[in-house]
Amino acid sequence: EPEVTQTPSHQVTQMGQEVILRCVPISNHLYFYWYRQILGQKVEFLVSFYNNEISEKSEIFDDQFSVERPDGSNFTLKIRSTKLEDSAMYFCASVFPKTQETQYFGPGTRLLVL
Amino acid sequence: GNSVTQMEGPVTLSEEAFLTINCTYTATGYPSLFWYVQYPGEGLQLLLKATKADDKGSNKGFEATYRKETTSFHLEKGSVQVSDSAVYFCALSGYGGATNKLIFGTGTLLAVQP
Numbered sequence: 001e002p003e004v005t006q007t008p009s010h011q012v013t014q015m016g017q018e019v020i021l022r023c024v025p026i027s028n029h030l031y032f033y034w035y036r037q038i039l040g041q042k043v044e045f046l047v048s049f050y051n052n053e054i055s056e057k058s059e060i061f062d063d064q065f066s067v068e069r070p071d072g073s074n075f076t077l078k079i080r081s082t083k084l085e086d087s088a089m090y091f092c093a094s095v096f097p098k099t100q101e102t103q104y105f106g107p108g109t110r111l112l113v114l
Numbered sequence: 115g116n117s118v119t120q121m122e123g124p125v126t127l128s129e130e131a132f133l134t135i136n137c138t139y140t141a142t143g144y145p146s147l148f149w150y151v152q153y154p155g156e157g158l159q160l161l162l163k164a165t166k167a168d169d170k171g172s173n174k175g176f177e178a179t180y181r182k183e184t185t186s187f188h189l190e191k192g193s194v195q196v197s198d199s200a201v202y203f204c205a206l207s208g209y210g211g212a213t214n215k216l217i218f219g220t221g222t223l224l225a226v227q228p
Contacts, residue, residue, distance in 0.1 A: 004157075006157075031214075033215065033216075035216070041220070042203075042218050042219060042220045042221065043158070043203060043205075043216075043218040043221075044218070045215040045216065045217070048215055056215060091157060091158060093158075093216075095214070102160055102163065103160075103214075103216060104160075105150075105157045105158040105159070106157050107156055107157035108157050
């Protein structure tokens with residue numbers, strides 16, 4: 001069965017550094033999402049992406065964040081200058097088509113900012 | 115705004131016990147409702163869903179009924195197994211947004227003892 005994959009599984013970085021989290025959505029999916037889960041808290045929506053542009057973003061998704069689909073298969077989340085509070089599990093999800101609504105999640109990347 | 119409230123965990127049960135995890139929601143319109151499960155060290159997996167009032171979602175012995183009158187979507191299983199130990203998330207689709215982002219509850223940790 002096709003699945004969403006994410007790399008790396010774990011990343012440790014210093015505050016102020018840039019990180020790029022990578023996701024490979026299911027190949028025929030059209031909508032892509034990033035969510036995050038701070039330890040012990042709920043899963044929160046960050047951003048959705050369709051047709052090579054952001055379709056919706058939350059208030060968490062400020063100017064430090066960006067997303068890109070650089071080559072038609074990968075979907076990346078970049079944090080330009082990490083803060084301690086960016087430490088979380090980041091999940092990528094994809095869905096096809098929109099009306100089916102079932103989002104398929106990757107296993108997540110655990111980001112630790114020191 | 116839209117929100118999901120789940121019962122606090124952890125829930126600890128003996129094998130073959132009956133499980134109920136409560137979930138209520140606040141939403142405008144008629145969202146779709148979901149239960150996702152997160153096994154240790156893994157990503158979020160869709161367990162079941164319901165897209166309209168009075169629908170019952172079911173999978174792997176788990177059931178939940180979309181109750182519009184009580185704005186609830188409680189998860190039940192008649193006889194839990196040790197392998198059901200996981201975190202369970204209730205979620206609704208982000209009705210009214212540009213995309214069907216998911217809004218999650220806080221998650222409920224279920225621990226099943228042999």
